[in-house]
Amino acid sequence: MRDGWLVCSGCSHRIPFNAGAGQCSCGGVFLVGYDLERVKASWSVNPLKDRASTMWRYHELLPVDRPNEAVTLGEGWTPMIRIPEWEERLTLKRLWVKRDEQNPTGSFKARGFSVAVSLLKERGIEKVAVPSNGNAASALAAYAARGKLQSYVFVPMDCPGIIVEESIRYGAKTFRVDGLIHDAGKIIEEGKSSEGWVNVGTAKELGRLEGKKTMGLELAEQLSWEMPDVLLYPTGGGSGLIGIWKALGELKEMGMLQGELPRFVSVQEVGCTPVVDSFRSGAKKLVPYGDDTTSSPTGVRVPNPPAGDLILSILRETGGTAVAVTRDEILQAQAYMGYQGISSSPEGAVVFAGLLHLREAGEIRSGERVVLYNTAHALKYLEWDPPTSIPVIKNYKEYAERVNTEHRATFMNKNS
Amino acid sequence: MRDGWLVCSGCSHRIPFNAGAGQCSCGGVFLVGYDLERVKASWSVNPLKDRASTMWRYHELLPVDRPNEAVTLGEGWTPMIRIPEWEERLTLKRLWVKRDEQNPTGSFKARGFSVAVSLLKERGIEKVAVPSNGNAASALAAYAARGKLQSYVFVPMDCPGIIVEESIRYGAKTFRVDGLIHDAGKIIEEGKSSEGWVNVGTAKELGRLEGKKTMGLELAEQLSWEMPDVLLYPTGGGSGLIGIWKALGELKEMGMLQGELPRFVSVQEVGCTPVVDSFRSGAKKLVPYGDDTTSSPTGVRVPNPPAGDLILSILRETGGTAVAVTRDEILQAQAYMGYQGISSSPEGAVVFAGLLHLREAGEIRSGERVVLYNTAHALKYLEWDPPTSIPVIKNYKEYAERVNTEHRATFMNKNS
Known part of the structure; x- marks a missing residue:
């Protein structure tokens, strides 16, 4: 990217833009910086409202050199809908659901891989690999197929079978790993030099986070640049949450947002709650959960999110919080969303369950405006709950x- | 609808608008007529490009009185993407896929039920029932849930389990029927007076066809009002194809389209090919296929589509055709689409297989511009082909x- 640079989220060290940069030596993640004055000027010459209904409408805030050659399948610009019945039941002023399950590959992961694969293609990369609990696997597979790269995906044994099958359908070389997501990650790290893989796991490259950022850009534009009070996000690796925060920060710096950033809330499932535990204990550094996870095989089961410290600082900086919900609460929340006509993955239901918790505890107050992110289709997890006879x-x-x-x-x- | 009327597709008999009208006594279907001058005037005062990114952007061409109260889940305005690799392989000037699997409920059926349920709600209806091979069941279930109606869905024994499960998740009372889709339809017809069901099966009410019409409106707008040469559609009940044709006709009458309508092509699976057989034999009236179907349990398995005569006349009037493809060709086509990063249901793959047939036969020519409709997610049918180990x-x-x-x-x- 010609005009951009990188800043470490940990130590603020600044380096020239380099699409191949990994994590900073301090342990922080490198975030892409943009010339926001130039972006603003470009948006005023070519107004957003005249642009394509995909996330590439924000191409000036995405780190690719040739947006016209982006590897795209029509991702982003997903609907936000209100749930009037629950606004009433919870006495909220607004309750929106961002329906990111309506992306290609049925999940928000499409956004990150559209950018990541575009960047990799610009660099001439041919083989990409990812460790995943599910949706990242099939999204990488689809975008690699579209961009004519070969993908290798490594998923835990209990990854939902439908997602595994989906990855294969997109042409990914697909392997089940006898372990958890970080064991899958280890295989890629150990094999990458001999196999020629580029690891596109969480925080291993810049594109995915930048792609996920478009969830925040869309949120702002779809709400006419007025911020909600609270935003709940299912937190596994956390780059979705970080991306949204980064997006709103950029828009704020561009002078496009009214008022404060919303309070960011991480929701996780009991049995793998590193962010919740670290946040509630007041830790500055994320304490990994360890291998003894007992939570369900979904995208929020990440014992040691690589950018955990940044997640904690976002929750604190915005006055947000972190909350854990049980598997039963998630199933109940999934049913509540279903009865509103919304297909929500367990991860999407996680935040609805989190909302119920926080509303009852008074941490989300009557009259507030709340956004929930629904990150994937219920369809992908139907094995999770055995089919009804x-x-x-x-x-x-x-x-x-x-x-x-x-x-x-x-x-x-x-x-x- | 205050300004509209109904015209029979068979005998051209015209009656005042009546949302409860079924089929005409001549056997034709009633189609909604609009004051197109008034629509045009409204579009020039409030340009389409400033409107919501859903199919409700075309509300003046939808038969509801209060579009602001429509039962919506964010349906329509789905992406159209090109497939450059296959443009080259087939020497086509353009090959687009309309990705209607990115709708709520993962299929194009969302469009029809958004309108149908909105209309039923305006009329105070409380119970709705549908016979379905799959996607209509889950779409009705979702929109009924959103609109607070109770839905009853009746599916054949071999309807994909995931879709059945999905319907239940949206709160539908769900039943498997020991028979085919018209046996399911019979149950609803026999029970409707005692149970208080409104039958929203194909051609039983006006809203579904009008909703599906938006596929044609979007096609036109997304292609900047320039028509492609050929349009392939998977044909079961056929109301999608009829809807698209009706939409393009309305736009043409409004003076918004350049050139001729595209050639419409119906594609069906060998083992249940009433449209193909009737078209190829030169029949004016559709000859039902009978109960001895051997094709797969998908949306294109409809032995006796209620508006079959109209489908035949559209194919002839536009210079189109009808073609049958085998189950193996469908599986192959699904793999081809997967390797382009596109999740296609068997019905979506049906049209890709049809394209390969017609291109080889020379009925679609080098240099032509072709649109394929992908009507649903592959995910919904993963049982169809057993998971790979x-x-x-x-x-x-x-x-x-x-x-x-x-x-x-x-x-x-x-x-x-």
Whole structure:
């Protein structure tokens, strides 16, 4: 990127832009810096509202040299919808859901890989590898296919089968790893020099975070540049949350946002809560959770998020918090969202469950405006909860007969 | 709808607008007519480009009285992307895929039910029922949930389990029927008066077709009002194809389109090909396929589409055709699309397979501009093709060892 630079999130060390930069020697992550005056000028000459309905409408804030050659599948610019029934039940002024499951590959991960693969392609890279609990695997697979790179994906044993199958359908060389996501990451690190893989795992390259940033840019534009009070995000590796925060920071610096940044809230599942535990204990440095995780195999199960310190500082800086929810609460929240017509992955339901917690605790207050991020389709996880058995009928007579039996009362309950 | 009316597609009989109208006594379907001068005037005062990125941007061409109260989940305005590799391989000038799998509920069916449920809600209806091979079931379930109606869905025994499960998650009362889609339809017809169901099956009400029409409106706007040469659509009940044709007709009458309408092509799967057989035999009236279908349980398996005559006339009127493809060709096409990073349902792959057929036969010519409709996510049908087994490894050493064995050569082939 010709005009950009990199700044370390830990020690503020500044270096010239380099798409191949990994983490800083201090342990911080390098974040891309832009000439925001130039971006602003460009947006005033070519207004956003006249642009494509994809995240590439913000190309001046994405670190690629040739946006016209970006590896794109039509990602971003996903809908935000309100949930009036729950606004009323929780006495919130607004409750929005950002429906990022409507991306290509059915998850928000599309955003990061559209940018990452575009960058890698500009650099002539041919083989890319990722460790993933699921959605990153299939998103990398799809964008690598689109860009004609070969992808290698390594997922834990209990990664949902549908996502594994999806990755294969996009042509990824796909492996199950007898371990957790960081064991998968180790395989890539050990093999990368002999295999010629570029590791595109969380915080291993710049593009993914920049791509995820567009969730924040869209949030701002879709809310007419007025900030909500609270924003809840399911936190695994955390680069989605960091990306949104970075986006809002850039917009603020450009003078485009009214008021304060929203309070950022990380939600995790009981059984793997490094961010919640570290935040609540007041730690400045993230304390990894260790290998004894007992939470579900979803995107929020990351015992040692690489940019954990930055996540903690964002939660504190914005006056936010972190909260843990149980598997049962997640299933209940998923049902609540389903009954609103919204397909939410466990990760999306995690934040709804977090909202219920914080509203009850009074940490989110009556009359506030809240945004939930739904990061992926429920479809991808249907094995997570075993399929319901449903009644079989041959004709209306059979239906009507069952209506009058105890049997119907039973399955109707199960079925509603 | 205050300004609209209805015209029968069969006998051109015109009646006042009535949202509850079923099929005409001649067997034709009633289509909604609009005061297009008034629509045009409204579009010039409030230009489309300033409007919401959903299909409700076209609200003047949708038959609801209060678009602000529409039952919406953020449907429509889905991306169209080009496939450069296949443009080259098939020497086409353009090959676009309309990615309608990126709708809420993962399929184009969202469009129809957003309008249908909005209309039903305006009329105070409380219970809705649909016979479906899959995607209509889950779409009705989601929109009914959003609109606070109770939905009842009836699917054949072999409907994909994921879609059944999805319907239940949206709160639908869900039943498997020991038979095909028209057996499911019979149950609803027999039960509707005693159960209080409104049947929202294909051609049973006006809203679904009008909603699907937005696929055509978006196609036109996204291609800057210039028509492609050919448009391939997977044809089951056929209301998607009819809707697109109706949309382009309305735009043409409004003077907004350049040139001729594209040639419409229906693609079906061998084993249930009523449209293909009737078209190729020169019949004016559709001849139903009968109960001995051998095709796969997908949305294109409809032995007796209710508006079959109109489908045939559209194919003829636009100089189009109809083509049948085999299950193996569909699987191959699905793989081709996957390797472009596109998640396509069997129905989406059906049209890609149809394109390959027609291009080889010369019925689609070198240099033409072609649009394919991808109607749903691959994810929803992953049971259709049994999941691939993949290798399990513990560390890089195990990976590297396998690289050097025959074993790897084998699974890599299976895996790519």
